[in-house]
Amino acid sequence: MVSWEGAGAFLDLEEVPLTDRGSRLLVFKNDDGGAGRPGAGRAGLRVAGAVYERSPDTSTHLHRIAVFDGAGRPLEATAVVPEGITFGDSAASLVLVGSDALSIGALAEPVVVLLEPFGTSADGRPVSEVDGAGISWRATDGTVPAADPVSGDTGPAGPGAVRLLLPPGGSLLLRIGGAVDQAPEPGGHAALLAAAASRWTDWFARLPAVRGTDLELVRYAWWILASNIVQLDTHPGIDAVVPSKQGYVAAWQWDSYFISIGLRHGDAELAADQLRLFFAEQTPDGGLPDVVHDHGTLACVADMPPGDVATLARIHGADSPMVTQADMPITKPPLAAWAARAVDAVAGTSLQSELKDGLDRLHEWWFARPTPDGLPGYEHVYSSGLDDSPLFDDGGPVFAPDLPSYLVVALDAMADLAEDAGDGATAARHRALADTTAAQLVEKRFDAELGRFVALTPAGRRTTVTPFGLMPLLTGRLPEPVKAALAARLADPSCLSAPFPLPTVGLSEPEFNQDRMWRGPVWLNVNWLIVQGLLRSGLEAEAAALAERTVAMVVASGGIHEYWNPLTGARAAGATTGFGWSAALFLDLAVWLAATDAGR
Template identity: 80%
Template structure:
């Protein structure tokens, strides 16, 4: 049995394309119903696969010119016609197609996106040239429609490269070696899969495939493997995505997990702030860095005169989870990442505390800094002073105090712990509404009392008075609040803003559930934590995929959600590992 048995059934080439570690190519089925056609797109920052086509169609034809059906799909490649031919991805920009040594000749039909003025085949992405080289020597010129047919004798192969200089023609037998190398890489990766329960194993294998298949190297950071949220539209590193991804990776690859966090500290500003995004062209650190599409979205939602659109210097970042994530990686992987980043982590926390609200607790100036792009918490504009941010800072300070204690620095440990205690006490005193029995947010309009699970994040402090803790725990079971059929909705079920399919206004997100599980654990509510973790893992398994977010009423993929999503894969792994250890 192959190490990835079961994972391949999720790679349907429709919603989930074939890609490979480091590859910028995405291979989909065509929708023309011929059974064997493929489309090749690019993984490009701020560009959807539907608008980054390299090849409109690849098909492998038999001796009579009929397309061979796709008969097998796996992490290592695609087989056609009961292995009469196969396809494998090579490096960042190439793919190889080869015919079987024992079968008859096949023809590869190639239809590039277009042709340049010189007749060169080109991609939709920056008109990059497309080169192909076959073992049969000369390759036919494009026909009137730009299509090319390449004959492959038994054992022959064809290498295609998107962009760059003309590639050296492959030697006979190269394709078989490339296919074997791909299978070997994946077999090695799956030996790192952590132990989970049998009920979770198949989806855990798929999750483990997602984490490696979403690896790219950014132009700004060559030599560093970056696990992006998804090669389908999210081809960059987002700060809190990278932290959550590191949480899953730590169970099998500590170095890779640590690199996801190091990436952002390599871009830390002198004042201590970290960028929201690291991408192929630089960083997104302030409003002035936002892509035009994002600015248009902000203008539509918040108004063209909103400071979140007009103040080019307004910083954009993500919640401060770095110290916690680094310590979590170290605890499982045996790394020393938190100690390595200690100075940068201290500067990061000072940066956040330099942004107080009128009540002394920091807030989010820009909606993107919260990670909650469409949450009703920001319907009144910004800044917003929600209960989650101080909670994250308490966890971070506790992590720094633990590090200082490890190093024998009692003074630093006491300083961090005292600040954590003070912040947690202020959070209860200034943001908890005893009449409502929940934490509320402060906005430019005053208070926003919309029920969201972000009001549960003070559980993370581990310092809540018993009545407050009990009030928060009660919301988890209330069907009119957060106790939907598939918890946790990102807006309470009875709230007027609730929409089960709209981004942060109702759907279930794995990072939210994971954070609340951690909060329950830190508050001594292990039974409640286990129940939520179990519900979450069961929902994901039954939904048949690892999506960006889920409908809280059906437990299925929510409308508009990307699938094959990085932090969903990572946090599913982490929850499944924890449940396996707990059961064992």
């Protein structure tokens, strides 16, 4: 197998399973994730599914795949790289095939493959935990290998377990959720393995230039972006890069925008498709859904999964409009125009022009939402993306300083597009609304006595220090005293300048919790947004310093996580790993820092 110079070192099959571009399969070590299940603790692997709203722990296809040599000795997984797994001293290998299959091949000696499915159907067929999907297999030459029932100490106790003997050069194609095509696989297992290696060779050839100190983690980030690709059942022609195949198997609107920022450095078309996916679901009034998933969209309260309804009822009360108002829209912050222009700027594409009409309608939709004073706000907590932020402790709607800031950036992007086309009147109209919005933001949300921006909630003003109060830097229009106050807040070690910045709640705030999602941990999208705000406000040194500290934190943590502990720089408790927008924005910061260094 090909080695990707360290990218495979992160695929420990414990926290980070093997998966592949387009695959819905996740391959873990059997001793982790299978605790309490048949086969746990015995040599081998567990295969789970990447399913919307389900953890891999509740979507097991196979409790156990184990490979043995001809004498019955177990062959451990000795090498894991993006294109597959090698067992023993290159005695056998495993490669993922398409969305729902894998192939196991004996390379030089005969091997025995033991399969233990999740269970069996009433008529004795092996089935998965996911909707009782059937599991089938055949040799890649089209024949069906003989299956021996498992007995004795080497086999698990689950029903339907079998041993399959593979002769030298023989292989097994196993499929989840459908019958295996009996036609021979051209070239057999070797061809499937070669195709996977070629696919990853092509992908890593697109890796953008970065500094040597960041290269290992950048390779891993680049792997994450490709390995998180699926095709959603509702959009079979588009490769969607999901946040994570472990519990986040759908496209979330602002995740997709941030992911496009990283993808633009190596695959402009894939980056563009992340935006197209959402504009294909735009409603007639201009709104966009929060989520696009295999079964449809999450665009309003009525679409929420039961687990989300229960969580919001517990936090905000069962009678909260965010739980009971079925037609309340749920969306995400309007970053599309900015993301589209960013893709075009790097890749030379015309995505923003392609989406122009939809972008205009999106911005009009936001400015038409109910508001107490002309500045739009978030009706639903999910629309902010800040699921448990203290900004929403008083319920909703919340009129926070970040949303108008995003809209100013969006309007500037649309003005730039109009100027590109020689349409001065349209450019002036967009620019005037951006100017007005930025001025109102300072007038109505900045507290000069406190020296910070505040949010309006149903209980009045919410003054909790969060980095979202720094988002007005994105406008590039702040008066010097306001800009100086925000820069001081950013540099304050008792506030936002944590050992590993930026905490999502100030360190001295009573709501601060170093491990609780949006109440303390570091999120890369927040840091990335503040870096962009500092640049747009002319604070280049501060932007470079925050970017350096962010990249250094990721490198030192040894992984690319959902969020980080601001006091230790380690992965925060409860955060998933191999997270899509963290990979994309870490990569983007690393590319920018490399270019900045080269330009000095």
